[in-house]
Amino acid sequence: MATTETADEYPPAGACLTLEIWHPNCWTLEVTEATEASLLAHTVYNATDGRVKGHFTAYGDSLAAVTDLIDATRSSPLTDSVVVMQRRYGFDEAGSVPGNAARELFVEYDPTNTISDALASEGFIQESAVRIRNGTEYWSVFVGDTDRDRLHDRLETVREKGSAEITVAKITTHDAFNTETPGRVALLSTRQRDVFELACEHNYYAWPREITTRELAEKADVSKTTLLEHLRKAEAKLLDPAIEEVSQPL
Template identity: 45%
Template sequence: MGGVSEQAVGDSERATQLTLKIWHPNCWTLETTAAVDAGLIAHSVHEIDDMVNARVTAYADEHDHIDALVTEIAESELTERVERVHNYFNPNLGTEAAGNVTEELLVRYEPANSIHDAFLSRGFIPDEEIRISDGYEYWTVIVTASRQTIQDRLDEVRRKMDAEITVQGMKSPATESAVSKTRDRLSERQREIFELARRRGYYSWPRETSATELAEELDITKPTLLEHLRKAEAKLLDPEF
């Protein structure tokens, strides 16, 4: 599992942004997105009458994948109810960039297995909406603490929730770059596919993988993969795209 790099005990406190990849057991978002080719974006989570009510966007390449995800959520033993929501309740969520097909959902479930409180109670403040895909949650959080304290708090969450937490990125305001800002403009699906292509060596020379192999790994067609990569590359190369 990834972690924050070691620092001296006297490391000073400062605001730090962390990008985290998270798995933990008994979580409906992880189990359902692992079962189907669709993802979720969590916009808001509120506890009402001892139950959690979450507003999420489901996104996928095809309508059938959204339907399959909704079915998985409805049939999960970890949820009480899922409701499809019409976009007119809040047309400003900006979810049109999430994927080729999106749908807003309200999901009601018990809070016992949620990892939110474990993070929030330790000073990790979400800086972006939480993304869930392929059985993992992706959090971007801000925390004001020394690096050693951050490491200790992450270890506490790991123990409390039996969680796997990988630190994929860490930066202070001084390290903010134009590249990271531009990458944030990618849709969820574009970012997932572009990052996978980058990790697999698609952009290396010579290439370490092919478009066909990436498409097979993602269980999508090669033309669909190339279209996602083309759009992602255009946005990364041209900030005005």
């Protein structure tokens, strides 16, 4: 007897968007506009006093540029505290950002000056680390809706809530009945995707990291150098906002 498959057996239909965002009173936008370094925003931890502590990577073409950004972050009236982790100058095992120098930061600040709550309230789910450079945030988000008019209305609501300027740099539809990989993961080679998914499976990108690069290379049955090459190429495709971005009238 033939069985009838229901919609619940399929992944939800939706859209993957790359958003370029500016909004007022944001320390990340101010410090990246004022210096020659950039930021990656990873994870946010809620504090008991209502503040949040975010994990960021500051990176740039030189140590001086990264230091300038850290100094600007510390002096910003929009931040409460800045802790710099004593690790990672230049390229090392992490290999997840461009540039020649990088430092890990924990920054405590007021969450009311972020755009994340406004995005989440309209159903936009963050898919990867947010890249901030030259005074602009680059968000990769998923939303369970494919109707252009409704998406336009949702983004208008976010703009109003955050007094934000939002440009849709790229939009792709994720069809519930389409088995192709949506979004930027489709840009990866088979080997890059296998290694990247293995790294995610073993919490290589967790903080603190739960597996070393050498251990991950052994699981992937490749040398550490080869593993890092695959990961760096995959991360560049997944995180670089300049890749295959086409402005959309949304």
